[in-house]
Amino acid sequence: MHTNKIIVQKWVWVLGFWVLTVLGCVRPTLADVMIIVADKDNTIYSEFDLLSNGTGDHVFAGKTAGGNSRRALVAFDVAGAIPAGSKIDSVRFQLYMSRTQAGNQNVTLHRLLADWGEGTSNAGGGEGSGAIATDGDATWRYTFFDAADPPSSPEWASTGGDFVATSSADRSVGGIGFYAWGSTAQMVADVQGWLDTPATNYGWLVRGNEGPNVTAKRFDSRQNGNTSRRPMLTINFTPAVVCTKGDVNQDTRVDGGDIGPFVDTLVNGAMPGTAEFCAADVNDDQVLDVSADMAAFVNCLLAGTCP
Numbered sequence: 001m002h003t004n005k006i007i008v009q010k011w012v013w014v015l016g017f018w019v020l021t022v023l024g025c026v027r028p029t030l031a032d033v034m035i036i037v038a039d040k041d042n043t044i045y046s047e048f049d050l051l052s053n054g055t056g057d058h059v060f061a062g063k064t065a066g067g068n069s070r071r072a073l074v075a076f077d078v079a080g081a082i083p084a085g086s087k088i089d090s091v092r093f094q095l096y097m098s099r100t101q102a103g104n105q106n107v108t109l110h111r112l113l114a115d116w117g118e119g120t121s122n123a124g125g126g127e128g129s130g131a132i133a134t135d136g137d138a139t140w141r142y143t144f145f146d147a148a149d150p151p152s153s154p155e156w157a158s159t160g161g162d163f164v165a166t167s168s169a170d171r172s173v174g175g176i177g178f179y180a181w182g183s184t185a186q187m188v189a190d191v192q193g194w195l196d197t198p199a200t201n202y203g204w205l206v207r208g209n210e211g212p213n214v215t216a217k218r219f220d221s222r223q224n225g226n227t228s229r230r231p232m233l234t235i236n237f238t239p240a241v242v243c244t245k246g247d248v249n250q251d252t253r254v255d256g257g258d259i260g261p262f263v264d265t266l267v268n269g270a271m272p273g274t275a276e277f278c279a280a281d282v283n284d285d286q287v288l289d290v291s292a293d294m295a296a297f298v299n300c301l302l303a304g305t306c307p
């Protein structure tokens with residue numbers, strides 16, 4: 001034990017020499033990006049409680065020539081794609097608008113407050129008229145249609161869907177082509193919430209202009225044959241940092257093998273929020289400094305672990 005202490009003290013002198021004579025620099029952060037396709041999508045139709053379009057090629061938002069509204073429901077499996085504990089930095093939601101009779105119309109995203117389903121209903125033709133709901137489909141009245149016993153189907157608290165009235169994002173949609181929403185602070189908050197509490201992830205309701213008639217926009221769904229036109233969410237995020245203090249080489253032990261990497265990290269610097277910064281910031285004060293962290297590191301070496 002006494003011999004070990006002498007060896008460590010010699011190393012301290014060497015570490016101090018190197019750290020004090022070389023200036024540090026900053027490394028890039030570990031932000032990441034993920035692009036995911038909708039996990040489910042559907043359309044609800046205002047004129048009839050039993051209309052849906054679970055597996056159709058399209059979803060709709062806005063009002064028809066006949067004065068009936070359509071609202072699209074779109075959800076993404078965020079927690080299945082992004083590591084738990086990550087920080088969402090920005091998000092971008094993309095749809096492809098493939099048919100309309102209307103000019104520019106405002107289309108808004110609203111966070112849904114209740115779960116809903118995508119059954120096997122599949123509308124014919126241009127799909128604007130919908131199809132009779134099948135088991136598990138969302139409709140204007142029902143969240144999950146029960147084909148065996150329709151009156152017992154669970155319902156929205158409010159017909160037309162339960163959603164936050166204030167939009168998370170909005171943009172004008174004109175002619176045929178790709179359209180993207182975000183990033184906005186509210187979209188980031190929505191997706192962060194879905195990651196942190198997956199049970200509350202019901203996605204967004206896509207709402208068109210429900211004022212005058214003939215505002216409807218048809219967007220391509222996740223079942224569309226053209227995969228590039230399916231609803232997509234681009235998520236920029238920073239993974240959570242996992243580290244053991246002092247274990248700078250991340251081999252699950254705090255020992256002599258960490259001395260070189262510890263010196264390297266102090267000398268070269270590391271970006272806050274990275275595992276190496278976390279491990280080398282032994283005294284956990286969010287600063288890499290020669291004196292305090294080295295003293296703490298030496299104590300860890302002597303003990304074989306950090307407190």
Ligand SMILES: [Ca+2]
Pocket residue numbers: 040041042053054055056118221222223
């Ligand atoms: Ca669908």
Ligand SMILES: [Ca+2]
Pocket residue numbers: 246247248249250251252253254255257258
């Ligand atoms: Ca180690």
Ligand SMILES: [Ca+2]
Pocket residue numbers: 280281282283284285286287288289292293
């Ligand atoms: Ca520190």
